Amino acid sequence: MRVGILTIGNELMNGRVADTNSSFIAREMNLQGWTVETMMSVSDDFEIIANRLHYLLSFTDAVICTGGLGPTADDITTAAVARAFGLPLFTDEKILAYLKEIFARFNLTWTDNNAKQALFPRGAEVIPNPVGTAAGFALPVKEKLVMVIPGVPSETQRMLPEGVIPVLRRHFPQPVQHTAKQTLKTFGLSEAAVDQKLASVNFNAFGVSVGFYPVFPENHLVLIARSDIQEQAQKNLQKVQEEVAARLADFIFSVGEQTLEETIAAELTQKRLTIAVAESCTGGLIADRLTDVSGSSVYFERGLIAYSNEAKISMLDIPVDIIEKHGAVSEETARLMAEGVRRLAGTNLGLASTGIAGPAGGTKEKPVGTVYIALADGAQTICRRYAYRWDRRRNKLISSEAALMMLRHYLQEMPS
Numbered sequence: 001m002r003v004g005i006l007t008i009g010n011e012l013m014n015g016r017v018a019d020t021n022s023s024f025i026a027r028e029m030n031l032q033g034w035t036v037e038t039m040m041s042v043s044d045d046f047e048i049i050a051n052r053l054h055y056l057l058s059f060t061d062a063v064i065c066t067g068g069l070g071p072t073a074d075d076i077t078t079a080a081v082a083r084a085f086g087l088p089l090f091t092d093e094k095i096l097a098y099l100k101e102i103f104a105r106f107n108l109t110w111t112d113n114n115a116k117q118a119l120f121p122r123g124a125e126v127i128p129n130p131v132g133t134a135a136g137f138a139l140p141v142k143e144k145l146v147m148v149i150p151g152v153p154s155e156t157q158r159m160l161p162e163g164v165i166p167v168l169r170r171h172f173p174q175p176v177q178h179t180a181k182q183t184l185k186t187f188g189l190s191e192a193a194v195d196q197k198l199a200s201v202n203f204n205a206f207g208v209s210v211g212f213y214p215v216f217p218e219n220h221l222v223l224i225a226r227s228d229i230q231e232q233a234q235k236n237l238q239k240v241q242e243e244v245a246a247r248l249a250d251f252i253f254s255v256g257e258q259t260l261e262e263t264i265a266a267e268l269t270q271k272r273l274t275i276a277v278a279e280s281c282t283g284g285l286i287a288d289r290l291t292d293v294s295g296s297s298v299y300f301e302r303g304l305i306a307y308s309n310e311a312k313i314s315m316l317d318i319p320v321d322i323i324e325k326h327g328a329v330s331e332e333t334a335r336l337m338a339e340g341v342r343r344l345a346g347t348n349l350g351l352a353s354t355g356i357a358g359p360a361g362g363t364k365e366k367p368v369g370t371v372y373i374a375l376a377d378g379a380q381t382i383c384r385r386y387a388y389r390w391d392r393r394r395n396k397l398i399s400s401e402a403a404l405m406m407l408r409h410y411l412q413e414m415p416s
Contacts, residue, residue: 067151
Protein backbone atom coordinates (compact mmCIF):
# COMPACT_ATOMS: atom_id res chain seq x y z
CA MET A 1 0.00 0.00 0.00
CA ARG A 2 1.19 3.51 -0.86
CA VAL A 3 0.81 6.21 1.80
CA GLY A 4 1.10 9.99 1.71
CA ILE A 5 1.73 12.14 4.79
CA LEU A 6 0.38 15.69 5.10
CA THR A 7 1.21 17.74 8.19
CA ILE A 8 -0.82 20.92 8.59
CA GLY A 9 -0.14 24.11 10.53
CA ASN A 10 1.18 27.65 10.16
CA GLU A 11 3.61 26.89 12.97
CA LEU A 12 5.30 24.32 10.74
CA MET A 13 5.62 26.66 7.78
CA ASN A 14 7.09 29.56 9.75
CA GLY A 15 9.61 27.33 11.51
CA ARG A 16 8.32 27.82 15.04
CA VAL A 17 7.63 24.09 15.43
CA ALA A 18 9.61 21.18 13.98
CA ASP A 19 7.68 18.47 12.16
CA THR A 20 8.43 15.29 14.11
CA ASN A 21 5.14 13.62 13.17
CA SER A 22 6.16 12.84 9.59
CA SER A 23 9.24 10.87 10.62
CA PHE A 24 7.28 8.97 13.28
CA ILE A 25 4.46 8.08 10.88
CA ALA A 26 6.93 7.07 8.16
CA ARG A 27 8.73 4.69 10.53
CA GLU A 28 5.47 3.08 11.59
CA MET A 29 4.29 2.70 8.01
CA ASN A 30 7.60 1.11 7.09
CA LEU A 31 7.23 -1.40 9.92
CA GLN A 32 3.83 -2.37 8.50
CA GLY A 33 5.43 -3.06 5.13
CA TRP A 34 3.76 -0.05 3.48
CA THR A 35 5.50 2.52 1.28
CA VAL A 36 5.51 6.23 2.08
CA GLU A 37 5.47 7.97 -1.30
CA THR A 38 5.57 11.61 -0.16
CA MET A 39 5.69 13.75 2.96
CA MET A 40 4.41 17.33 2.76
CA SER A 41 3.69 20.23 5.13
CA VAL A 42 1.18 22.99 4.43
CA SER A 43 -0.21 26.08 6.14
CA ASP A 44 -3.71 26.47 7.57
CA ASP A 45 -5.30 27.45 4.26
CA PHE A 46 -8.47 25.96 2.76
CA GLU A 47 -7.34 26.01 -0.87
CA ILE A 48 -3.84 24.76 -0.19
CA ILE A 49 -5.05 21.87 1.98
CA ALA A 50 -7.60 20.82 -0.66
CA ASN A 51 -5.05 21.11 -3.46
CA ARG A 52 -2.44 18.98 -1.67
CA LEU A 53 -5.01 16.35 -0.66
CA HIS A 54 -6.15 15.84 -4.24
CA TYR A 55 -2.54 15.76 -5.40
CA LEU A 56 -1.49 13.12 -2.86
CA LEU A 57 -4.54 10.97 -3.53
CA SER A 58 -3.66 10.93 -7.22
CA PHE A 59 -0.81 8.48 -6.59
CA THR A 60 -1.39 7.01 -3.10
CA ASP A 61 -3.96 4.72 -1.52
CA ALA A 62 -4.22 6.64 1.74
CA VAL A 63 -3.23 10.04 3.09
CA ILE A 64 -2.52 10.55 6.80
CA CYS A 65 -2.96 14.15 7.95
CA THR A 66 -1.99 15.66 11.29
CA GLY A 67 -2.79 19.05 12.82
CA GLY A 68 -5.51 21.67 12.85
CA LEU A 69 -8.16 19.87 14.90
CA GLY A 70 -8.30 22.22 17.89
CA PRO A 71 -11.01 24.73 18.86
CA THR A 72 -9.35 27.95 17.68
CA ALA A 73 -10.07 29.91 14.50
CA ASP A 74 -6.90 28.72 12.73
CA ASP A 75 -7.82 25.05 13.27
CA ILE A 76 -9.52 24.50 9.93
CA THR A 77 -8.45 20.99 8.90
CA THR A 78 -11.81 19.28 9.41
CA ALA A 79 -13.68 21.99 7.50
CA ALA A 80 -10.99 22.04 4.80
CA VAL A 81 -11.21 18.28 4.25
CA ALA A 82 -15.03 18.46 4.08
CA ARG A 83 -14.88 21.33 1.59
CA ALA A 84 -12.24 19.56 -0.53
CA PHE A 85 -14.66 16.70 -1.20
CA GLY A 86 -17.92 18.65 -1.21
CA LEU A 87 -19.21 17.22 2.06
CA PRO A 88 -21.30 18.83 4.81
CA LEU A 89 -20.21 18.72 8.46
CA PHE A 90 -22.20 16.98 11.17
CA THR A 91 -21.99 17.03 14.97
CA ASP A 92 -21.20 13.73 16.65
CA GLU A 93 -23.34 13.93 19.79
CA LYS A 94 -21.33 11.26 21.61
CA ILE A 95 -18.09 13.19 21.09
CA LEU A 96 -19.78 16.44 22.12
CA ALA A 97 -21.06 14.84 25.34
CA TYR A 98 -17.60 13.39 25.98
CA LEU A 99 -15.99 16.83 25.59
CA LYS A 100 -18.43 18.45 27.99
CA GLU A 101 -17.90 15.66 30.50
CA ILE A 102 -14.11 16.24 30.41
CA PHE A 103 -14.56 19.97 31.00
CA ALA A 104 -16.91 19.31 33.93
CA ARG A 105 -14.63 16.67 35.44
CA PHE A 106 -11.63 19.00 35.54
CA ASN A 107 -13.70 22.08 36.43
CA LEU A 108 -12.82 23.86 33.19
CA THR A 109 -14.90 26.65 31.69
CA TRP A 110 -16.81 25.51 28.62
CA THR A 111 -16.86 27.87 25.63
CA ASP A 112 -18.89 27.27 22.50
CA ASN A 113 -15.87 27.03 20.20
CA ASN A 114 -14.93 23.73 21.89
CA ALA A 115 -17.94 22.15 20.17
CA LYS A 116 -15.95 22.55 16.95
CA GLN A 117 -14.01 19.43 17.96
CA ALA A 118 -17.18 17.35 17.63
CA LEU A 119 -17.67 18.28 13.95
CA PHE A 120 -16.82 15.74 11.24
CA PRO A 121 -17.33 15.41 7.46
CA ARG A 122 -20.37 13.35 6.52
CA GLY A 123 -19.40 9.70 6.04
CA ALA A 124 -16.35 9.93 8.31
CA GLU A 125 -15.52 7.30 10.91
CA VAL A 126 -14.47 8.84 14.23
CA ILE A 127 -11.09 7.81 15.66
CA PRO A 128 -11.08 8.25 19.46
CA ASN A 129 -8.33 10.24 21.14
CA PRO A 130 -7.33 8.57 24.45
CA VAL A 131 -4.94 11.39 25.49
CA GLY A 132 -6.61 14.59 24.28
CA THR A 133 -9.87 16.30 23.42
CA ALA A 134 -9.63 16.36 19.62
CA ALA A 135 -10.81 13.12 18.03
CA GLY A 136 -9.60 12.14 14.59
CA PHE A 137 -11.47 10.64 11.68
CA ALA A 138 -11.17 8.36 8.65
CA LEU A 139 -12.91 9.50 5.49
CA PRO A 140 -13.38 7.11 2.52
CA VAL A 141 -12.84 8.92 -0.79
CA LYS A 142 -13.90 6.56 -3.57
CA GLU A 143 -11.57 3.57 -3.09
CA LYS A 144 -9.06 5.55 -1.06
CA LEU A 145 -8.85 6.85 2.49
CA VAL A 146 -8.06 10.17 4.18
CA MET A 147 -7.03 9.84 7.82
CA VAL A 148 -6.91 12.93 10.05
CA ILE A 149 -5.51 13.02 13.61
CA PRO A 150 -4.24 15.79 15.94
CA GLY A 151 -0.78 17.24 15.44
CA VAL A 152 0.32 17.13 19.09
CA PRO A 153 3.15 14.53 18.92
CA SER A 154 2.08 12.64 22.05
CA GLU A 155 -1.43 12.31 20.63
CA THR A 156 -0.18 11.31 17.19
CA GLN A 157 2.01 8.63 18.76
CA ARG A 158 -0.95 7.07 20.58
CA MET A 159 -3.59 7.42 17.87
CA LEU A 160 -1.54 6.13 14.95
CA PRO A 161 -1.00 2.56 16.23
CA GLU A 162 -4.24 2.36 18.20
CA GLY A 163 -6.62 4.02 15.75
CA VAL A 164 -5.16 4.71 12.32
CA ILE A 165 -3.34 1.46 11.52
CA PRO A 166 -6.29 -0.81 12.45
CA VAL A 167 -8.57 1.23 10.16
CA LEU A 168 -6.03 1.08 7.33
CA ARG A 169 -5.73 -2.69 7.67
CA ARG A 170 -9.51 -3.04 7.61
CA HIS A 171 -9.88 -0.93 4.47
CA PHE A 172 -6.87 -2.43 2.69
CA PRO A 173 -6.75 -6.11 3.70
CA GLN A 174 -3.57 -7.87 2.65
CA PRO A 175 -1.47 -10.84 3.79
CA VAL A 176 0.15 -10.08 7.12
CA GLN A 177 3.89 -9.62 6.83
CA HIS A 178 5.64 -10.14 10.13
CA THR A 179 8.41 -7.79 11.12
CA ALA A 180 11.16 -7.86 13.72
CA LYS A 181 13.00 -4.66 14.58
CA GLN A 182 16.11 -3.76 16.54
CA THR A 183 17.93 -0.49 17.16
CA LEU A 184 21.69 -0.36 17.65
CA LYS A 185 23.14 2.90 18.95
CA THR A 186 26.76 3.78 18.26
CA PHE A 187 29.25 6.50 19.09
CA GLY A 188 32.78 7.14 17.85
CA LEU A 189 32.34 6.50 14.12
CA SER A 190 30.97 8.79 11.43
CA GLU A 191 27.93 7.68 9.45
CA ALA A 192 30.18 7.00 6.45
CA ALA A 193 32.57 4.93 8.57
CA VAL A 194 29.69 2.86 9.94
CA ASP A 195 28.43 2.26 6.41
CA GLN A 196 31.91 1.21 5.26
CA LYS A 197 32.31 -1.27 8.09
CA LEU A 198 28.98 -2.86 7.19
CA ALA A 199 29.64 -3.00 3.43
CA SER A 200 30.25 -6.76 3.48
CA VAL A 201 27.04 -7.61 5.36
CA ASN A 202 24.51 -9.17 2.96
CA PHE A 203 21.33 -7.67 4.39
CA ASN A 204 19.21 -8.65 1.40
CA ALA A 205 20.02 -12.34 1.75
CA PHE A 206 18.17 -12.33 5.06
CA GLY A 207 15.36 -10.00 4.06
CA VAL A 208 16.65 -7.32 6.41
CA SER A 209 16.71 -3.59 5.72
CA VAL A 210 19.02 -1.18 7.52
CA GLY A 211 18.38 2.48 8.21
CA PHE A 212 21.01 5.02 9.30
CA TYR A 213 19.79 7.72 11.69
CA PRO A 214 22.36 10.30 12.86
CA VAL A 215 21.38 11.75 16.25
CA PHE A 216 24.34 13.98 17.07
CA PRO A 217 26.76 12.93 18.38
CA GLU A 218 25.51 9.37 17.95
CA ASN A 219 24.69 7.23 14.93
CA HIS A 220 21.72 4.88 15.27
CA LEU A 221 21.07 1.84 13.11
CA VAL A 222 17.60 0.33 12.76
CA LEU A 223 17.43 -3.24 11.47
CA ILE A 224 14.06 -4.49 10.22
CA ALA A 225 13.50 -8.10 9.17
CA ARG A 226 10.36 -9.14 7.30
CA SER A 227 8.96 -12.61 6.71
CA ASP A 228 5.65 -14.43 6.32
CA ILE A 229 6.61 -16.31 9.50
CA GLN A 230 7.26 -14.39 12.72
CA GLU A 231 9.87 -16.86 14.00
CA GLN A 232 11.81 -16.59 10.73
CA ALA A 233 11.82 -12.80 10.91
CA GLN A 234 13.29 -13.01 14.42
CA LYS A 235 15.94 -15.51 13.33
CA ASN A 236 16.97 -13.44 10.34
CA LEU A 237 17.17 -10.31 12.48
CA GLN A 238 19.30 -12.06 15.08
CA LYS A 239 21.72 -13.36 12.43
CA VAL A 240 22.23 -9.93 10.87
CA GLN A 241 22.42 -8.25 14.28
CA GLU A 242 25.29 -10.56 15.26
CA GLU A 243 27.18 -9.72 12.06
CA VAL A 244 26.69 -5.99 12.59
CA ALA A 245 27.78 -6.23 16.23
CA ALA A 246 30.93 -8.12 15.24
CA ARG A 247 31.96 -5.33 12.88
CA LEU A 248 31.09 -2.38 15.11
CA ALA A 249 32.17 -3.99 18.39
CA ASP A 250 32.94 -1.40 21.08
CA PHE A 251 31.30 1.43 19.15
CA ILE A 252 27.85 0.01 20.03
CA PHE A 253 26.69 1.21 23.43
CA SER A 254 23.05 0.13 23.34
CA VAL A 255 21.04 -2.62 21.69
CA GLY A 256 17.49 -1.38 21.98
CA GLU A 257 16.12 2.00 22.95
CA GLN A 258 18.20 2.64 26.08
CA THR A 259 20.17 5.87 26.16
CA LEU A 260 23.89 5.91 26.95
CA GLU A 261 23.20 7.28 30.41
CA GLU A 262 20.62 4.56 31.07
CA THR A 263 23.13 1.83 30.24
CA ILE A 264 25.63 3.46 32.62
CA ALA A 265 23.02 3.79 35.35
CA ALA A 266 22.32 0.07 35.14
CA GLU A 267 26.04 -0.77 35.40
CA LEU A 268 26.71 1.59 38.32
CA THR A 269 23.66 0.33 40.20
CA GLN A 270 24.40 -3.35 39.57
CA LYS A 271 28.03 -2.95 40.67
CA ARG A 272 27.10 -0.70 43.60
CA LEU A 273 29.49 2.06 42.60
CA THR A 274 29.22 5.77 43.28
CA ILE A 275 30.52 8.62 41.16
CA ALA A 276 31.23 12.36 41.38
CA VAL A 277 31.92 14.67 38.45
CA ALA A 278 34.10 17.77 38.02
CA GLU A 279 33.40 19.68 34.82
CA SER A 280 34.92 22.66 33.10
CA CYS A 281 34.22 22.86 29.34
CA THR A 282 31.05 20.72 29.49
CA GLY A 283 29.48 23.10 32.00
CA GLY A 284 27.40 20.49 33.85
CA LEU A 285 26.22 18.42 30.86
CA ILE A 286 27.81 15.22 32.16
CA ALA A 287 26.15 15.59 35.55
CA ASP A 288 22.86 16.50 33.88
CA ARG A 289 22.90 13.34 31.79
CA LEU A 290 23.94 11.08 34.65
CA THR A 291 21.07 12.44 36.77
CA ASP A 292 18.55 12.27 33.93
CA VAL A 293 17.79 8.69 34.94
CA SER A 294 15.29 7.92 37.67
CA GLY A 295 17.02 6.59 40.79
CA SER A 296 20.33 8.31 40.00
CA SER A 297 20.74 9.29 43.65
CA VAL A 298 21.85 5.69 44.27
CA TYR A 299 25.10 6.23 42.37
CA PHE A 300 25.53 9.99 41.78
CA GLU A 301 27.01 11.89 44.76
CA ARG A 302 27.79 15.35 43.41
CA GLY A 303 28.78 17.41 40.41
CA LEU A 304 31.08 20.43 40.45
CA ILE A 305 31.44 22.99 37.68
CA ALA A 306 34.99 24.17 38.26
CA TYR A 307 35.08 26.55 35.33
CA SER A 308 37.70 29.11 36.29
CA ASN A 309 41.29 28.43 37.28
CA GLU A 310 40.47 29.77 40.74
CA ALA A 311 37.63 27.26 41.09
CA LYS A 312 39.89 24.39 40.11
CA ILE A 313 42.45 25.48 42.68
CA SER A 314 40.09 26.22 45.57
CA MET A 315 37.49 23.48 45.03
CA LEU A 316 39.69 20.62 43.81
CA ASP A 317 43.06 21.46 45.38
CA ILE A 318 44.88 21.59 42.04
CA PRO A 319 48.32 23.15 42.62
CA VAL A 320 48.80 26.59 41.09
CA ASP A 321 52.08 25.54 39.49
CA ILE A 322 50.36 22.68 37.58
CA ILE A 323 47.97 25.10 35.90
CA GLU A 324 50.73 27.65 35.30
CA LYS A 325 53.04 25.03 33.78
CA HIS A 326 50.60 22.84 31.83
CA GLY A 327 47.46 24.97 31.56
CA ALA A 328 43.88 24.43 32.68
CA VAL A 329 43.32 22.42 29.49
CA SER A 330 45.85 19.65 29.92
CA GLU A 331 46.17 16.01 30.82
CA GLU A 332 47.76 16.92 34.16
CA THR A 333 44.86 19.17 35.15
CA ALA A 334 42.20 16.70 33.98
CA ARG A 335 43.76 13.88 36.02
CA LEU A 336 43.91 16.02 39.16
CA MET A 337 40.32 17.17 38.65
CA ALA A 338 39.07 13.56 38.51
CA GLU A 339 41.16 12.54 41.50
CA GLY A 340 40.20 15.66 43.45
CA VAL A 341 36.44 15.34 43.03
CA ARG A 342 36.60 11.65 43.89
CA ARG A 343 38.56 12.38 47.06
CA LEU A 344 36.30 15.30 48.00
CA ALA A 345 33.09 13.29 47.53
CA GLY A 346 34.37 10.01 48.92
CA THR A 347 33.06 8.10 45.90
CA ASN A 348 34.35 5.06 44.05
CA LEU A 349 34.84 7.03 40.85
CA GLY A 350 35.69 10.57 39.79
CA LEU A 351 35.06 11.81 36.25
CA ALA A 352 36.36 15.11 34.87
CA SER A 353 36.38 17.24 31.72
CA THR A 354 38.42 20.24 30.67
CA GLY A 355 38.75 21.70 27.20
CA ILE A 356 38.30 24.57 24.74
CA ALA A 357 34.71 24.62 23.46
CA GLY A 358 35.30 27.67 21.23
CA PRO A 359 34.93 29.60 19.12
CA ALA A 360 37.65 31.62 20.90
CA GLY A 361 40.44 30.49 23.21
CA GLY A 362 42.36 28.11 20.96
CA THR A 363 46.09 28.13 20.26
CA LYS A 364 48.33 26.36 17.74
CA GLU A 365 49.24 23.73 20.35
CA LYS A 366 45.70 23.47 21.71
CA PRO A 367 43.18 24.46 19.04
CA VAL A 368 39.47 24.91 19.63
CA GLY A 369 37.92 21.51 20.24
CA THR A 370 40.80 20.19 22.34
CA VAL A 371 39.31 18.27 25.27
CA TYR A 372 40.73 16.11 28.04
CA ILE A 373 38.55 13.54 29.85
CA ALA A 374 39.82 11.75 32.95
CA LEU A 375 38.42 8.95 35.11
CA ALA A 376 39.87 8.06 38.52
CA ASP A 377 39.09 5.06 40.74
CA GLY A 378 41.73 5.42 43.46
CA ALA A 379 44.05 2.82 41.98
CA GLN A 380 44.47 4.34 38.54
CA THR A 381 43.53 7.42 36.55
CA ILE A 382 42.69 7.14 32.86
CA CYS A 383 42.98 10.23 30.67
CA ARG A 384 42.27 10.74 26.97
CA ARG A 385 42.76 13.71 24.68
CA TYR A 386 40.12 14.44 22.03
CA ALA A 387 40.10 16.86 19.10
CA TYR A 388 36.72 18.09 17.87
CA ARG A 389 35.82 20.46 15.05
CA TRP A 390 32.29 21.55 15.82
CA ASP A 391 30.66 24.73 17.07
CA ARG A 392 30.61 25.49 20.80
CA ARG A 393 27.35 23.69 21.61
CA ARG A 394 28.20 20.54 19.71
CA ASN A 395 31.72 20.46 21.14
CA LYS A 396 30.16 20.43 24.59
CA LEU A 397 27.66 17.72 23.65
CA ILE A 398 30.21 15.43 22.04
CA SER A 399 32.59 15.91 24.98
CA SER A 400 29.89 14.80 27.42
CA GLU A 401 29.28 11.78 25.19
CA ALA A 402 32.98 10.91 25.14
CA ALA A 403 33.11 11.15 28.93
CA LEU A 404 30.15 8.82 29.33
CA MET A 405 31.57 6.36 26.79
CA MET A 406 34.86 6.29 28.69
CA LEU A 407 32.91 5.54 31.86
CA ARG A 408 30.87 2.84 30.12
CA HIS A 409 33.95 1.05 28.76
CA TYR A 410 35.55 1.16 32.20
CA LEU A 411 32.45 -0.35 33.81
CA GLN A 412 32.15 -3.11 31.22
CA GLU A 413 35.76 -4.14 31.70
CA MET A 414 35.34 -4.38 35.46
CA PRO A 415 34.56 -7.77 36.98
CA SER A 416 30.99 -8.09 38.20
